[in-house]
Amino acid sequence: MILHAIAAKLKQRAKTDFKGRHYEATLIVQAVSWYLRYPLSYRDIEKLFPERGLEVDHSTLNRWVLAYAPLIEKRLRTFRKAHCGSVRIDETYIKVRGEWRYLYRAVDKHGNPIDFLLTANRDLDAAKRFFRKMLQDQPLLAPDRIGTDGAGTYPPAIAESRKAGLLPRTPVHYVTKHLQQGIESDHFRVKRSMPRVGGFRSFNTARRTIQGFEAMLWLRKGFELAGAWTVREQNRLLAICFGLPQANKG
Known part of the structure; x- marks a missing residue:
């Protein structure tokens, strides 16, 4: 019953997190995680979406990162473990x-x-x-x-x-x-993965984006969770943080 209540709360929160967005929440989280995990530009990711039959402008991707990178950092922060001293x-x-x-x-x-x-x-x-x-x-x-x-x-x-x-x-x-x-x-x-030419355009943009870069590094390192810590497992934890269904089951 407790797990069911937690799952229900996360799903309800996901509705608020992505309210007003024209794309599915799972797609948004995937795009943001691509940018934060790999050395890709917004235009690189823009070119990947037609392979899935979708078109997303690089400026939209930028807005997604600025909106959701801090949320990813905030929610992954709760999984951190005590350090060795x-x-x-x-x-x-x-x-x-x-x-x-x-x-x-x-x-x-x-x-x-x-x-x-x-x-x-x-x-x-x-x-x-x-x-x-x-x-x-x-x-x-x-x-x-x-x-x-x-x-x-x-x-x-x-x-x-x-x-x-x-x-x-x-x-x-x-x-x-x-x-x-x-x-x-x-x-x-x-x-x-940070901009190599010219750097960030504003302090606020840098602060919010770096929150995501740091959080993704936490995710890659793992939180001493049991089992093999693959990209698939990382994505599963991201989905849990946003109350989303697991993508690419199989």
């Missing part, structure tokens, strides 16, 4: 309207994703906001060891998080380039 934090550069912006990211020592934040600046305020976002909604994920690069903003940001009660105890903070190589490699995995 040892966290690596780093920033990478993102071009927005021809200017460099900064994507703060955190993974644990095994590469499991923790959180991210796009900021306009790389300073103490940005570091403090990232720690607050990473810790305030998930107090049980508070790390006891934090690895960073040599940026001077991290020690005061950690101290401020401790003072604000976001950290139950002061973590060990270590600065080592060798241990940061893992998260630097992880940056490439999330950036490989």
Whole structure:
């Protein structure tokens, strides 16, 4: 009875999620996941739809991604597992309207994703906001060891998080380039599908789209769920998140 009630709630939510759309919800989710999972442009995906007897303009695909990438991130966030306690934090550069912006990211020592934040600046305020976002909604994920690069903003940001009660105890903070190589490699995995020429057109577009890129990376890595974690299984979880029937059964 409980599972039936959950399924019914998800299906009802799907009606609201896709209200007013002229295409089936399963098709929209598939198109958005293509863009977020593979290094394809909107025009690349536009060319794929005639193979299914459909025509979708690239501008429509853009609107779908901006609308549903944040929803995918929000719903997949609930499947994240507690990390091992040892966290690596780093920033990478993102071009927005021809200017460099900064994507703060955190993974644990095994590469499991923790959180991210796009900021306009790389300073103490940005570091403090990232720690607050990473810790305030998930107090049980508070790390006891934090690895960073040599940026001077991290020690005061950690101290401020401790003072604000976001950290139950002061973590060990270590600065080592060798241990940061893992998260630097992880940056490439999330950036490989981003626009290569000119970057994003606006900060809001970048923020919403990056939510989807990060969420799709979480999905590819898996959430320690049992069984083989194939693309088919990933798509099944996406369908569950939106209360949709499983596509391509067989």
